[in-house]
Amino acid sequence: MDIVIYGFIQSVALLLMAFGFSLVYGVSRLPNFAHGALYVLTGFVAWAFVNRAGWPYPLAVVGALAVAGLAGLLLYQLVLKRIRGMEMSEVIASYAIGLAILEGLRWWGFRGGTHALPTVSDGVAFPFDVPVDHQRLLVVGVGAALLVGIWAYTRFSKAGLALRAIAQDERAAMMLGIDSDRTGMLAVALGSALAGLAAVVIFPLGSIVIEEGYKVLIYALAVCVVGGLGSWVGTVLASFLLGFAQYVTVAYGKPHYQMVVMLLAIVVTLVVRPSGLFGRQKSLEERV
């Protein structure tokens, strides 16, 4: 039972980490390699709001998410917008920005394991007689809420529908008066905010360290590649596949191999089936 419960939690955490990346790539074909950096940035901003500015925790979280969204918006407006369509430039530029953010934070003095966000409660619940702390339950809750929220947003709101339209057929959408640049900006901002959301629910489980940024980028890439880049259904399924694989590796093998599993998953998937395990979902209608 342990495996089922903790594997499930691990999977939802992976989904949270990867969803922002998947959304941005799915909508505007922008590989946002600064994803991991935005994740760590939000964690530190929330930490600073709580411990330096003395804000109450919920306000700090909202503030940090706003900062993440703003960072994504700036990233798009200042950098990505100018090199849109040149895939390799997008990868290199966003990766460089991410590197600058992460190493900048390290230089600023955020290093070591001394920074941590408070958990919502220290209690422990016992679903199916397995002890699970409340923070992990929150991860699952936020993950579920995120899926429902995104589903509703992309189906019932005007901006969400525009995102889907651009993702399905950019030219046709532009002919109908949807601004590709505005949607791209919205997607990157939303994706960054999602990275931030993952950060504020997952970071309380451990401490905030710079290396998480690189790890999260690799995890997000692994999930998106295995699920098929740009396929949202694939992202969900792949995060469960990899989440359980990861948990089993940690439980029955050396924790060292956890990363090896992710990296191998990327390499093997790309070699054997570049469109991802759920590649047939890359057909236009189901991409969103």
Next chain:
Amino acid sequence: MNAQPQRRKERIDRGIKARAETIYALSSLEELAYLLGPRLLFIVGFLALPLILAPWPYWHRVALSVCVLGLVSVSFDFLANQVGLVSLGGAFFFGVGGYTAALLNTAWGLPPVLAIGLATVVGAGICAVLISPCLPLRGIYFAIVTLMYPLLMTRIIEAADILGGTEGFRGIAGFSSVWTEAYGLILGLLVGVFGLRRYLAEDAGLVIRAVKENDQSVRASGISVAGVRFKALYLAGLLGCFAGAYYVHMYRSVGISAFALDLSILPIAATVIGGGGTLVGPVIGSLILVPLSEVLRDFGSLRIVVYSLVLAGFVVFRSEGILVFAARKYQQFERWVEV
């Protein structure tokens, strides 16, 4: 209507460039100097570098690092801008070359020269074979998969505790003298750069560029695209592995840092800054970046911030790079004309 008269910049080849293009290049010393000048400046400059820097051993070392990074950058540039395979894993070539040389030297006791030579040839083969399954991939997919290769090597070496584990190898033989060390590397760099340029000017280079522009038409001509890519990968591997093997013998140790991210991102920065697609540009780029990062060494990770911002800035605002810009100024003059 625009009130101001519209103007555009017109670029015209300099007369001397037009004259120097054909057999008339031999007509006078001026044309010869025009053609040979930049090349000689580059070659003589590099050959003179160890002599000039001899009084400062530290900067002498830095100059050699420039050459090592230059080689890795040229290998990236060749793959990215000539073959069309953007590899974010320059560190993979470097690390494989380094570890092969270290093994050859410590286990078999080969002298440095032989170990480096063999590590270059064999290491490049290993890299090409290991990466070959990914050759059908292109664009962002190839970039992602090559980014993962060096990371995977690090993690496997760490987790399985093979190849010396996190410690790596120590006590690798060094060079007999400072001068062999310096000139072996510089010769390697010059041979690599100009050899590759010569190779690209031949028919083989035409095929390689064709694969980048339109692989379908290459296939239609009955040439195996995968074969051409494999060959190109091997050539790029030669440069990267040579750099890695040489570096290991220079510093007499090797560890998992040989696969570090630095070695993947710095060559890209050097290429973008120096000018992609020129093969000489990346060397110029590393000539700027390596001393810059040495100067900033005291600031810790701030130097990574500086060069990643420089990289992003160049990608966004000046994607042609320094050498392409300089070549244009050298070969053409510009003037504003009214439209």
